[in-house]
Amino acid sequence: MSIPDKVINRLTLYHFILDDLREDEIFISSTKIAKLLNIDDSQVRKDLKILNNSGKCHVGYNVKELKKSIEEQLGFKKTKDAFVIGAGNLGSALAKYATFKDYGLNILAMFDNDINKIGKTINGKEVFDISKVGNLSKRLNVDIAILTVPREYAKGVANFLAGAGIKYIWNFTPCILDVPKDIKVWNENLIGNFLQFTNNDEVKENKNDK
């Protein structure tokens, strides 16, 4: 069954909440989850229905069972290996982002074209020469790349990755890639997210603006 993107997103957030509860909190209500996320509790109940995990009246959802259902549904325990392309600031930060591993994303190695970076190890992940992507993606059975190269190289590198057997590109660059149809690209649009968040008149603007 395919789950809508928004639901996947919310289920992840519910899991964060469950993960933060004290050991002695056995049950949780949809109202509590909803309140923390500032959403409607009917939305929470609707999302959780997908998991076939029903709450009990006056008691709520069993925390352990609910956590397990979300994990199974979203595949946290099915590890997906990925490469980080670009061992700069953002690439290194993602390679060090400990929580990814808990949610099934395992960064196996990094790639760069800078000889000063190649051969180094960042959080246990070796930085390889970018030319080795194809070889290592075959050997290690990896088809996910997390793209964090500078904007001006993004398109060229993406096409190189497509030729090297990569099938999924999680694109952190502010650049729209132009790759063959069979490559799935997900634009992690940080700037768009920020603008959504602040696109209202209340945010204080810098007074030096023209």
Added chain:
Amino acid sequence: MSIPDKVINRLTLYHFILDDLREDEIFISSTKIAKLLNIDDSQVRKDLKILNNSGKCHVGYNVKELKKSIEEQLGFKKTKDAFVIGAGNLGSALAKYATFKDYGLNILAMFDNDINKIGKTINGKEVFDISKVGNLSKRLNVDIAILTVPREYAKGVANFLAGAGIKYIWNFTPCILDVPKDIKVWNENLIGNFLQFTNNDEVKENKNDK
């Protein structure tokens, strides 16, 4: 007029495309934009109608005008100042993310509680003691915080920020904050995004999984 989040997100992506065109490309068609993003061109036309910027038959949209309309609509030129809370890997990467500035996000300073980080400068942004947030947010008129502290400190720090006059928290931690109602939180759910992207059966899974 309030623009739906998804439209804001797409308009940003359209702008990335326009920004990448060669100087001599005067016009662009909705079909070209749609193809690059793998979406329907009627969607592109509908989004661009919001800007009151209409394309001409057989010619398309004037690139310069379209860029300007998107910039005005989304307020790229109205700079919003923000603080980064947590001068670790991700915080430093965001402080160094050059493109933010082009899209109206100006990171003014960073904050941490680690005496080894306080006083340092990352990409021209000084790292201050976290206790100074309140004082500096008032003096510099900043009410946006980008939260990148370790997961276990996220809740406590968020509440401290709320008390220090911060009104908007862009939350990069995998933790749901529990702050007063008047604080607007945007969860940058990297894990949820990754799961959306890979939540299908085609992604190669690590064979060592149970």
